[in-house]
Amino acid sequence: MGRRFDIKHVPGFLPVTILCLVVLYAPLLVVTIYSLNDSNSITNWEGVSLRWYADVFTGPEAEKFKLAAWNSFTIAIIAATVSTSIATLAATAMVRGGRFRLRTVSFGLISMPLMVPEIVTAVATLIFFNSIGFTRGYSSILLAHIAFCIPFAYMPIAARMQGIEDSYEQAALDLYATKRQAFTRILLPMMVPGIISGYLLAFIISLDDFIITNFVKGAGIETLPTAIFGSVKQGIKPNIMAISTMLLALSILMVTISYFVSKSDKKT
Amino acid sequence: MQVTDDRINAIDIRNAVKRYGDFTALKTISLSIRDNEFFTLLGPSGCGKTTLLRMIAGFEDVTEGEIFLFGDEIEKLPPNRRPINTVFQNYALFPMMTILDNVAFGLEMKGESKAAARKRAGEMLELVQLSQFSSRKPSQLSGGQQQRVALARALAPSPKVLLLDEPLSALDLKLRQAMRFELKELQRETGITFIFVTHDQEEALTMSDRIAVMSAGELQQLGDARDIYERPSNMFVADFIGETNLLEVEVDAVEAGRAQVHLGGGHQLSVDAVEGVGKGAKVHMSVRPERLYLSEGAEGPESLAGTVRANMFVGTDIQTLLDLDGGVQISVRSSNSERGNKRVFEPGQIAHINMEQGAARLLAD
Numbered sequence A: 001m002g003r004r005f006d007i008k009h010v011p012g013f014l015p016v017t018i019l020c021l022v023v024l025y026a027p028l029l030v031v032t033i034y035s036l037n038d039s040n041s042i043t044n045w046e047g048v049s050l051r052w053y054a055d056v057f058t059g060p061e062a063e064k065f066k067l068a069a070w071n072s073f074t075i076a077i078i079a080a081t082v083s084t085s086i087a088t089l090a091a092t093a094m095v096r097g098g099r100f101r102l103r104t105v106s107f108g109l110i111s112m113p114l115m116v117p118e119i120v121t122a123v124a125t126l127i128f129f130n131s132i133g134f135t136r137g138y139s140s141i142l143l144a145h146i147a148f149c150i151p152f153a154y155m156p157i158a159a160r161m162q163g164i165e166d167s168y169e170q171a172a173l174d175l176y177a178t179k180r181q182a183f184t185r186i187l188l189p190m191m192v193p194g195i196i197s198g199y200l201l202a203f204i205i206s207l208d209d210f211i212i213t214n215f216v217k218g219a220g221i222e223t224l225p226t227a228i229f230g231s232v233k234q235g236i237k238p239n240i241m242a243i244s245t246m247l248l249a250l251s252i253l254m255v256t257i258s259y260f261v262s263k264s265d266k267k268t
Numbered sequence B: 001m002q003v004t005d006d007r008i009n010a011i012d013i014r015n016a017v018k019r020y021g022d023f024t025a026l027k028t029i030s031l032s033i034r035d036n037e038f039f040t041l042l043g044p045s046g047c048g049k050t051t052l053l054r055m056i057a058g059f060e061d062v063t064e065g066e067i068f069l070f071g072d073e074i075e076k077l078p079p080n081r082r083p084i085n086t087v088f089q090n091y092a093l094f095p096m097m098t099i100l101d102n103v104a105f106g107l108e109m110k111g112e113s114k115a116a117a118r119k120r121a122g123e124m125l126e127l128v129q130l131s132q133f134s135s136r137k138p139s140q141l142s143g144g145q146q147q148r149v150a151l152a153r154a155l156a157p158s159p160k161v162l163l164l165d166e167p168l169s170a171l172d173l174k175l176r177q178a179m180r181f182e183l184k185e186l187q188r189e190t191g192i193t194f195i196f197v198t199h200d201q202e203e204a205l206t207m208s209d210r211i212a213v214m215s216a217g218e219l220q221q222l223g224d225a226r227d228i229y230e231r232p233s234n235m236f237v238a239d240f241i242g243e244t245n246l247l248e249v250e251v252d253a254v255e256a257g258r259a260q261v262h263l264g265g266g267h268q269l270s271v272d273a274v275e276g277v278g279k280g281a282k283v284h285m286s287v288r289p290e291r292l293y294l295s296e297g298a299e300g301p302e303s304l305a306g307t308v309r310a311n312m313f314v315g316t317d318i319q320t321l322l323d324l325d326g327g328v329q330i331s332v333r334s335s336n337s338e339r340g341n342k343r344v345f346e347p348g349q350i351a352h353i354n355m356e357q358g359a360a361r362l363l364a365d
């Protein structure tokens, strides 16, 4: 046998790696840098300033963005909370419910929406709301978001639960806890990192959703993504880059929280 | 039902059967475990030890039969209504709680106030010498320390019976040996009945008041360490516990508690008779290698001559393998000391094998 195979020594490894990183991050970098541009144009650099950030909050489109942000954040918070609660109960039932007959089927049913093209879900949700005569608006967006966030919230929670051996619950029962106490005092706290991950994922997915929201929102109501899209249709202005950068910062914050939650969990 | 007897058993298992679908994991087990006893379930992997323990704890239904705890029938009660606690093999300490809260958990669940539970938990931690770690999390302790926390946690609510499923298997050899002693001490101090599961015979022999040897879902023998080691009741027990020579013999006569037998090569021997082995029976005889010794000449009419095939050095002992007439092989252990090891025979030499009084044991099957 020759030397151990080492991917780092394959010809072209370094250039390909750099290319991938550039493709992944260059657009984000450009948007971030140009959001600080002190110019009305999006291509000419005229020095650093925060004027476009101020513009987002005070400029001509400020009212529109504020309302859209309010809608987006309230929907994301409610949708993430409700879908995470449902996903927690579903994961508990699935993982702890023993080997009931339709277990595999149930698991498939919960996770399949992740693989269905979003446009199909969007059209289906729209048709569903129409057929039951549901008025489109804030609540239709909220309901749709709760529904499609459930599988996203479910995955990290179920993964976490599978790692919790039965013996913890049994130890609690053995030490005179009731089934309910074993759940609230032992299982639930052990699931918390999974629940937080699920919540953050659901929140980001909801905040970021465009296709489904656009289908079910109806006229006269916007979320941040649809509002941004609406503005961009009239030409890209630097304030769009400022909003995008703020959203990016929020995502990074969430990923960081998620990372530290899972890290602190490893220590316990 | 209530039995009124002052020597009432801690646990009475009556005709307990456990089936998983078509598979019978336990075949009609009846077993009594006395109060204040260090009782061990010993058997090879898959023989049903854990299953039996989990049935006593309440994690597994009993397919048929009954289990009594100090006279009260318990097999239908959920685990949280049985005054029995378990030390789990992986300890199952609650990772988000401190050591103190872990130990206090059972007391709190039993309805004691937080303060009282913590006070008692502190005392338990003192008993296992871990007081200085009470505010740590389980992951900040070593395996041996976690093990002691698991013990303290299970003992804190003063259960009537403590169940331990291979609690030492995750520890290294030195620690395992130290913990054997500690466990035994703890049992004596608390006076609680311990039911200990292991597949390690040395552990079983050194710690237990009584041992139940199991195999394939059946009880093979029940007795103290000496009974099981020196008077195995069947082939399985003789072979499973320790090292032994299993020799095929035919019984020529049984008289006054003694049986006259001969080996394949025609050697005549006289051994203690056992029930169920009569004249003409072809059975096995078990002789422990350390109860045989070698000599140059025959020391009596029952000395067997054999050719030395090999010597093996096993630290404390020297093990000699000998070939007898009729293709029989015998292993003899002699202590590796000035006194014990009178003479080492080289391969190819003829040596005489002598049996200590009562060393040979006939096996019914």
Ligand SMILES: Nc1ncnc2c1ncn2[C@@H]1O[C@H](COP(=O)(O)OP(=O)(O)OP(=O)(O)O)[C@@H](O)[C@H]1O
Residues within 6 Å of the ligand: B020, B023, B025, B043, B044, B045, B046, B047, B048, B049, B050, B051, B052, B199
């Ligand atoms: N849930 C189950 N379903 C089906 N069979 C089972 C189940 N649990 C245990 N068994 C079977 O019952 C038998 C006894 O298992 P058990 O766990 O009691 O063995 P054990 O003596 O504790 O072995 P070990 O020393 O390996 O722990 C095994 O053959 C096992 O495969």
Ligand SMILES: [Mg+2]
Residues within 6 Å of the ligand: B049, B050, B051
């Ligand atoms: Mg086992």
